[in-house]
Amino acid sequence: MRSPLSLPVRLQGHTISVLDETKLPLEETYIEVKTLDDALQALGQMKTRAFGQVLLFFYTCVLAGEIDEVAASFKKTRPTFDFFTLADALKGTAKGTATLKEAAISIIEGLDKKRTVRAQRLAEILPQEARILTICNVNGELIYLYEALQGQGKTAIFFVSETRPYLQGTRLTLWELRRARIPARVLCDNQAAVVMQKGLINCVVTGSDRSTDKGDIINKIGTYAMARLAHYFTIPFYVLTQFPQALDIEKIAIEERPVHEVFMWLEGKGPWPEALYPSFDITLAEYISGWIDISGEVRCA
Amino acid sequence: MRSPLSLPVRLQGHTISVLDETKLPLEETYIEVKTLDDALQALGQMKTRAFGQVLLFFYTCVLAGEIDEVAASFKKTRPTFDFFTLADALKGTAKGTATLKEAAISIIEGLDKKRTVRAQRLAEILPQEARILTICNVNGELIYLYEALQGQGKTAIFFVSETRPYLQGTRLTLWELRRARIPARVLCDNQAAVVMQKGLINCVVTGSDRSTDKGDIINKIGTYAMARLAHYFTIPFYVLTQFPQALDIEKIAIEERPVHEVFMWLEGKGPWPEALYPSFDITLAEYISGWIDISGEVRCA
Numbered sequence: 001m002r003s004p005l006s007l008p009v010r011l012q013g014h015t016i017s018v019l020d021e022t023k024l025p026l027e028e029t030y031i032e033v034k035t036l037d038d039a040l041q042a043l044g045q046m047k048t049r050a051f052g053q054v055l056l057f058f059y060t061c062v063l064a065g066e067i068d069e070v071a072a073s074f075k076k077t078r079p080t081f082d083f084f085t086l087a088d089a090l091k092g093t094a095k096g097t098a099t100l101k102e103a104a105i106s107i108i109e110g111l112d113k114k115r116t117v118r119a120q121r122l123a124e125i126l127p128q129e130a131r132i133l134t135i136c137n138v139n140g141e142l143i144y145l146y147e148a149l150q151g152q153g154k155t156a157i158f159f160v161s162e163t164r165p166y167l168q169g170t171r172l173t174l175w176e177l178r179r180a181r182i183p184a185r186v187l188c189d190n191q192a193a194v195v196m197q198k199g200l201i202n203c204v205v206t207g208s209d210r211s212t213d214k215g216d217i218i219n220k221i222g223t224y225a226m227a228r229l230a231h232y233f234t235i236p237f238y239v240l241t242q243f244p245q246a247l248d249i250e251k252i253a254i255e256e257r258p259v260h261e262v263f264m265w266l267e268g269k270g271p272w273p274e275a276l277y278p279s280f281d282i283t284l285a286e287y288i289s290g291w292i293d294i295s296g297e298v299r300c301a
Numbered sequence: 302m303r304s305p306l307s308l309p310v311r312l313q314g315h316t317i318s319v320l321d322e323t324k325l326p327l328e329e330t331y332i333e334v335k336t337l338d339d340a341l342q343a344l345g346q347m348k349t350r351a352f353g354q355v356l357l358f359f360y361t362c363v364l365a366g367e368i369d370e371v372a373a374s375f376k377k378t379r380p381t382f383d384f385f386t387l388a389d390a391l392k393g394t395a396k397g398t399a400t401l402k403e404a405a406i407s408i409i410e411g412l413d414k415k416r417t418v419r420a421q422r423l424a425e426i427l428p429q430e431a432r433i434l435t436i437c438n439v440n441g442e443l444i445y446l447y448e449a450l451q452g453q454g455k456t457a458i459f460f461v462s463e464t465r466p467y468l469q470g471t472r473l474t475l476w477e478l479r480r481a482r483i484p485a486r487v488l489c490d491n492q493a494a495v496v497m498q499k500g501l502i503n504c505v506v507t508g509s510d511r512s513t514d515k516g517d518i519i520n521k522i523g524t525y526a527m528a529r530l531a532h533y534f535t536i537p538f539y540v541l542t543q544f545p546q547a548l549d550i551e552k553i554a555i556e557e558r559p560v561h562e563v564f565m566w567l568e569g570k571g572p573w574p575e576a577l578y579p580s581f582d583i584t585l586a587e588y589i590s591g592w593i594d595i596s597g598e599v600r601c602a
Contacts, residue, residue: 008483035302050556057463110423133520135491159577161491162465162563163491164463164465164489164490164491165489170564185575185576185577186563186575186576186577187463187576187577187578188466188490188522188523188524188563188578189465189489189490190462190464190465190490190491190523190526190527191438191522191523191577191578191579191582192526192584193525193526193529194525194526194582195455195577197525200577221489221491221492221495222489222491222492224494224495224498225491225494225495225526225530228494228530228533229526229529229530232529232533250389262463262489263471263488268383273475273479273485273486273487274487275486275487276460276486276487276488276492276496277489277502278492278495281492281495
């Protein structure tokens with residue numbers, strides 16, 4: 001089964017259709033992106049993120065008919081993510097295709113297949129009765145993972161950390177798992193330690209927005225606390241990676257998001273005071289048990 | 302300066318006036334409690350909690366003209382809190398007063414004074430430039446603490462963990478600190494590790510709903526993760542306690558709250574699926590650096 005979040009951004013003619021993740025789980029609506037400005041607005045407002053922003057980047061290059069300016073603009077809007085490597089990949093592939101569009105589609109179809117393989121690899125190293133704690137959202141890949149686990153005769157239940165402030169855990173992951181009738185429960189981020197202490201989970205699985213050849217990662221804020229707690233409780237902590245790079249993770253800029261997002265539950269009834277809101281955090285390799293790369297490579301600590 | 306949360310429940314004639322904490326920070330409204338049933342409803346809906354529920358308990362005994370039934374009903378509604386010890390204290394004090402009301406007022410005034418002394422003791426052991434991480438709400442005591450720190454020539458800024466799912470950190474603590482013009486910033490619970498890693502804070506201060514003679518505590522869910530992370534980063538973790546008891550902390554029932562509270566940000570647009578929601582967690586003494594008791598006693602690990 002495929003989640004609407006597996007390929008949440010599509011190209012239809014000269015329009016990019018973007019699943020508006022900020023409206024989930026109450027409404028499944030799509031917004032239209034016709035220009036670079038539209039794309040940047042959708043990106044900045046987090047209408048799409050993670051794998052969705054990869055797709056949005058490629059399709060925006062197709063619409064714009066160029067790559068460098070799009071990459072620079074995307075990077076400025078969401079500085080932690082590595083759009084330049086995506087740009088290089090698109091340029092490389094485009095050398096062998098007639099159009100940018102063909103190149104983009106070829107890469108995207110390839111990535112989608114690779115993600116099902118990656119889920120398969122991860123399933124192989126998870127416990128027989130997997131009780132999986134996760135955070136944020138990995139765009140339908142937990143559904144691939146569940147199917148892979150079933151195919152291997154394993155069982156699974158997901159414990160979904162809600163992922164404040166944007167609640168991607170509840171809005172997106174819980175939504176797509178329930179839609180696929182996969183057992184899942186939500187918990188507040190501050191319950192992770194208790195869930196581990198009580199033995200309710202036996203592994204942690206997260207995505208990563210960036211990763212290095214040393215195994216250090218950047219992922220959604222809260223991942224670091226989860227990793228350190230898992231390390232404490234000797235619970236394996238697995239990370240889905242892509243394009244690990246030879247660089248110092250500390251040198252990657254961590255995006256600070258607008259403070260009002262922390263107070264979204266007050267529906268704009270501010271004014272609201274100062275809040276801290278780094279969008280991501282860094283987890284060093286020493287707290288990670290295994291890396292499953294988009295290339296299909298699995299490495300365990 | 303006194304926070305409205307310092308004494309959020311008051312007796313006026315035959316009516317108890319209860320500050321409705323669920324309406325904060327947008328509205329400062331008070332509800333009227335005239336019967337035991339009213340009191341239990343306010344308690345169950347978390348209109349008041351922590352020190353407010355202590356006050357509500359005493360005044361409800363005054364209204365009801367008896368203690369045991371009130372204690373049993375309160376305990377049933379919020380099982381983690383120790384209303385029986387409060388009942389014993391009220392009975393003891395009432396032996397020396399003409400009425401239950403006099404006994405209740407005598408205890409409450411005593412507690413309020415003791416809380417200012419407790420804040421003074423805590424201030425003495427905090428750093429010269431205190432950058433304090435806190436969770437949930439300790440009913441105005443951080444304001445006493447701030448004034449005590451100032452009196453001792455120390456400076457302070459508070460980092461307030463929002464405390465999902467009920468957001469007592471944002472709703473109550475941030476509100477009362479800002480109202481008193483005390484420097485404070487809010488953060489999502491999942492940022493605690495990053496705030497520690499970056500050295501933004503140099504101590505943690507929390508309350509406790511229960512504590513034992515061994516130094517184990519029960520407090521708002523999220524406290525345990527904060528304590529373990531602070532232990533990791535060797536950041537001192539101080540707890541305000543009251544009535545430590547000679548018992549096994551594991552034997553105290555942990556209240557499970559209604560799941561819909563986790564989804565309050567969806568404003569009832571459910572139906573909503575299963576969630577985990579233990580209202581409290583246990584932190585063992587080994588992760589705590591110091592205990593400051595309501596008796597004025599300070600004990601450091």
